Amino acid sequence: MTKIESLRAExxxxxxxxxxxxxxxxxxxxxxxxxxxxxxxxxxRDYQAADxxxxxxxxxxxxxxxxRALFAELLEVEPAEVIVGGNSSLALMHDSIVQGLLxxxxxxxxxxxxxxxxxxxxxxxxxxxxxxxxxxxxEMIPLAWHGDGPDMDAVERHLQSDPQIKGLWIxxxxxxxxxxxxxxxxxxxxxxxxxxxxxxxxxDNAYAVHHLVDDPPPLANMLxxxxxxxxxxxxxxxxxxxxISFAGAGVGVVAASPTNIRHLLGGLGIQTIGxxxxxxxxxxxxxxxxxxxAAHMRKHAALLRPKFxxxxxxxxxxLGGKGIATWSDPKGGYFISLDVADGCATRVVxxxxxxxxxxxxxxxxxxxxxxxxxxxxxxxxxFPTLPQIxxxxxxxxxxxxxxxxxx
Amino acid sequence: MTKIESLRAExxxxxxxxxxxxxxxxxxxxxxxxxxxxxxxxxxRDYQAADxxxxxxxxxxxxxxxxRALFAELLEVEPAEVIVGGNSSLALMHDSIVQGLLxxxxxxxxxxxxxxxxxxxxxxxxxxxxxxxxxxxxEMIPLAWHGDGPDMDAVERHLQSDPQIKGLWIxxxxxxxxxxxxxxxxxxxxxxxxxxxxxxxxxDNAYAVHHLVDDPPPLANMLxxxxxxxxxxxxxxxxxxxxISFAGAGVGVVAASPTNIRHLLGGLGIQTIGxxxxxxxxxxxxxxxxxxxAAHMRKHAALLRPKFxxxxxxxxxxLGGKGIATWSDPKGGYFISLDVADGCATRVVxxxxxxxxxxxxxxxxxxxxxxxxxxxxxxxxxFPTLPQIxxxxxxxxxxxxxxxxxx
Numbered sequence: 001m002t003k004i005e006s007l008r009a010e011x012x013x014x015x016x017x018x019x020x021x022x023x024x025x026x027x028x029x030x031x032x033x034x035x036x037x038x039x040x041x042x043x044x045r046d047y048q049a050a051d052x053x054x055x056x057x058x059x060x061x062x063x064x065x066x067x068r069a070l071f072a073e074l075l076e077v078e079p080a081e082v083i084v085g086g087n088s089s090l091a092l093m094h095d096s097i098v099q100g101l102l103x104x105x106x107x108x109x110x111x112x113x114x115x116x117x118x119x120x121x122x123x124x125x126x127x128x129x130x131x132x133x134x135x136x137x138x139e140m141i142p143l144a145w146h147g148d149g150p151d152m153d154a155v156e157r158h159l160q161s162d163p164q165i166k167g168l169w170i171x172x173x174x175x176x177x178x179x180x181x182x183x184x185x186x187x188x189x190x191x192x193x194x195x196x197x198x199x200x201x202x203x204d205n206a207y208a209v210h211h212l213v214d215d216p217p218p219l220a221n222m223l224x225x226x227x228x229x230x231x232x233x234x235x236x237x238x239x240x241x242x243x244i245s246f247a248g249a250g251v252g253v254v255a256a257s258p259t260n261i262r263h264l265l266g267g268l269g270i271q272t273i274g275x276x277x278x279x280x281x282x283x284x285x286x287x288x289x290x291x292x293x294a295a296h297m298r299k300h301a302a303l304l305r306p307k308f309x310x311x312x313x314x315x316x317x318x319l320g321g322k323g324i325a326t327w328s329d330p331k332g333g334y335f336i337s338l339d340v341a342d343g344c345a346t347r348v349v350x351x352x353x354x355x356x357x358x359x360x361x362x363x364x365x366x367x368x369x370x371x372x373x374x375x376x377x378x379x380x381x382x383f384p385t386l387p388q389i390x391x392x393x394x395x396x397x398x399x400x401x402x403x404x405x406x407x
Numbered sequence: 408m409t410k411i412e413s414l415r416a417e418x419x420x421x422x423x424x425x426x427x428x429x430x431x432x433x434x435x436x437x438x439x440x441x442x443x444x445x446x447x448x449x450x451x452r453d454y455q456a457a458d459x460x461x462x463x464x465x466x467x468x469x470x471x472x473x474x475r476a477l478f479a480e481l482l483e484v485e486p487a488e489v490i491v492g493g494n495s496s497l498a499l500m501h502d503s504i505v506q507g508l509l510x511x512x513x514x515x516x517x518x519x520x521x522x523x524x525x526x527x528x529x530x531x532x533x534x535x536x537x538x539x540x541x542x543x544x545x546e547m548i549p550l551a552w553h554g555d556g557p558d559m560d561a562v563e564r565h566l567q568s569d570p571q572i573k574g575l576w577i578x579x580x581x582x583x584x585x586x587x588x589x590x591x592x593x594x595x596x597x598x599x600x601x602x603x604x605x606x607x608x609x610x611d612n613a614y615a616v617h618h619l620v621d622d623p624p625p626l627a628n629m630l631x632x633x634x635x636x637x638x639x640x641x642x643x644x645x646x647x648x649x650x651i652s653f654a655g656a657g658v659g660v661v662a663a664s665p666t667n668i669r670h671l672l673g674g675l676g677i678q679t680i681g682x683x684x685x686x687x688x689x690x691x692x693x694x695x696x697x698x699x700x701a702a703h704m705r706k707h708a709a710l711l712r713p714k715f716x717x718x719x720x721x722x723x724x725x726l727g728g729k730g731i732a733t734w735s736d737p738k739g740g741y742f743i744s745l746d747v748a749d750g751c752a753t754r755v756v757x758x759x760x761x762x763x764x765x766x767x768x769x770x771x772x773x774x775x776x777x778x779x780x781x782x783x784x785x786x787x788x789x790f791p792t793l794p795q796i797x798x799x800x801x802x803x804x805x806x807x808x809x810x811x812x813x814x
Binding site: 091274275 | 432434435437440443444447448450451452454461462463464465466467493494495497498501502505508509510535538539542543649653654655656674677678679680681682683684685686
């Protein structure tokens with residue numbers, strides 16, 4: 001039996017088992033959600049904020065004071081620099097872009113008023129970021145993600161030559177999916193580089209406190225860095241408790257300069273009378289402060305670490321030293337990024353799917369869903385059980401070998 | 408002492424009391440919010456929907472099945488014709504308009520692609536509707552509200568002559584602020600009238616079940632009427648529990664044809680991964696069905712009726728038969744609409760404000776905040792206590808007399 005015949009036989013045997021596993025999205029598992037069970041009933045019937053606000057009624061567009069204070073501490077900014085929103089930070093990003101398109105940013109006309117709008121899209125990145133750009137015809141300029149942030153030479157070169165670049169997507173800590181963390185030097189360059197005045201960095205700090213290790217890599221304060229560099233309005237910082245408390249019923253926030261905050265509130269005030277303050281109050285009561293969140297996140301890490309370890313262990317066992325794949329070993333976040341042989345990602349995902357393991361679509365982490373090298377696969381180990389992950393990753397490794405052998 | 412001198416003396420005496428009352432917005436009072444106290448803790452720690460969905464996690468963009476069923480029954484549509492959103496129906500309206508501007512409605516290009524966008528705005532109407540149009544440069548065409556709906560002759564005339572009219576705002580039951588209810592004939596005309604294919608009726612049924620009387624006026628089913636007329640995609644129907652459960656932590660919904668629902672979900676799916684299903688579950692569990700909501704609304708009515716009665720009683724006593732003011736006597740909703748003598752509304756509001764009673768800004772209920780006759784004042788009796796309302800309306804009546812005498 002040749003190598004490929006033996007791999008095919010192994011694959012056919014695996015396929016016969018009909019696994020029925022789903023590793024497509026970075027969803028918390030039930031045990032993680034259970035950690036915040038107290039959030040469900042911590043209010044009792046006490047709906048009053050510390051300042052006496054009746055959280056059941058209308059108003060307080062900028063968010064409840066205690067919720068702003070909690071997120072300010074977490075993001076190392078001032079409460080006045082925070083808007084606490086509804087359950088989705090993605091909605092805050094989406095709506096900020098929609099406002100840029102229709103109304104512009106402070107002291108600037110709508111983005112499209114001088115030509116087509118473009119965004120810099122370090123890739124692989126978060127597919128939902130790219131979907132927003134694609135929907136509204138924002139031209140996406142892909143560039144590479146390195147271990148210490150986006151390819152900064154490329155970022156600076158593009159910005160110098162094209163004033164129609166109005167945005168840059170960055171997940172600065174534990175990038176989705178590579179796990180990379182922006183270095184202090186990257187933050188400094190982002191803060192100082194020349195760019196159009198209405199250019200914004202969409203700093204999606206989705207995994208700000210989502211560490212898998214005890215000594216997490218540091219992340220410089222983007223708002224402080226930009227203020228010091230004389231570009232205070234450059235960053236829009238997003239975060240949420242979707243992967244801290246409840247994925248579907250958390251709290252999303254945006255942090256930015258006072259000028260940006262005023263402008264964002266101007267738009268939000270047309271869109272809504274206020275977000276759900278009862279849920280903001282639940283979060284403030286349950287977590288109390290940044291230390292409370294940190295303690296909570298250690299419990300998440302304890303649940304997630306064995307899952308991530310299983311993935312890297314199996315990949316190392318099956319693929320290590322074979323020269324057909326590399327993968328990330330993230331210190332936090334929700335994903336492991338697997339690069340298979342060039343031209344093989346689609347085939348690996350198809351093979352895995354046919355054998356009952358659904359993976360994120362090949363190319364999903366790239367603008368327009370197109371991975372130029374067709375090699376990247378995003379693995380999301382949080383939701384399945386440990387035995388499921390082991391089965392799934394054994395299969396992914398097998399498919400990776402088989403696809404490489406086929407070529 | 409002349410008439411005006413005696414009114415001035417009375418006014419000065421009232422002013423000296425320094426009332427400090429706020430009647431600007433249609434906010435529920437604490438006693439109304441208390442009616443839904445059970446909503447705060449009805450979940451316990453049971454987060455599972457009837458179909459087993461873990462409401463804490465991501466997903467279910469269209470809304471929880473039991474929440475869709477509840478609102479479908481309330482709005483007399485099919486569950487598949489309902490999207491259950493977050494805490495704000497205003498956000499659903501806003502976002503629908505933003506999508507119209509940037510992407511268009513099903514099978515049509517973006518609204519602005521063939522010229523400036525216009526909306527028909529029966530007035531007096533809801534100020535926040537008009538704010539959305541104003542923010543995005545949508546030209547507002549004012550027309551009159553009658554007792555049985557908008558001035559339908561004017562609506563039809565405008566639509567016939569201008570294909571750039573893409574929207575019509577209507578609060579069909581207990582119009583904010585006039586309390587008018589669209590008649591069956593109005594609904595038929597709205598359903599049948601010729602209009603551009605990408606024209607939409609923004610049917611904001613905010614007060615669908617908010618009756619003050621035991622025999623509420625009927626409202627024909629807009630979705631059914633438009634389907635029967637061959638214009639199934641014409642209406643977008645909005646509603647919320649903001650004034651049923653909690654003003655700031657309710658549930659907003661949109662109901663429409665399957666084609667519109669698909670299109671709206673396409674936009675929402677880019678904006679968010681899903682709305683807060685835990686809050687949807689709370690509402691489904693607490694209210695159970697339309698009968699549960701109706702029973703609940705009778706308790707609201709019991710609290711609101713004396714407040715509305717006090718307003719009309721005092722206005723009748725002080726202003727009746729003097730020919731200087733008329734006012735609505737609504738059978739539901741949140742407002743009483745007071746028309747003072749032409750050119751006097753701003754003066755009345757200013758006088759009242761100086762004497763410690765804040766009223767909604769004169770003209771607020773008209774496009775661009777401009778009441779062409781400067782006569783309309785929106786009274787919102789829900790939030791203050793009964794003694795406060797009596798004091799406030801005594802003063803409003805006095806200011807109305809004084810302003811008329813001054814002229």
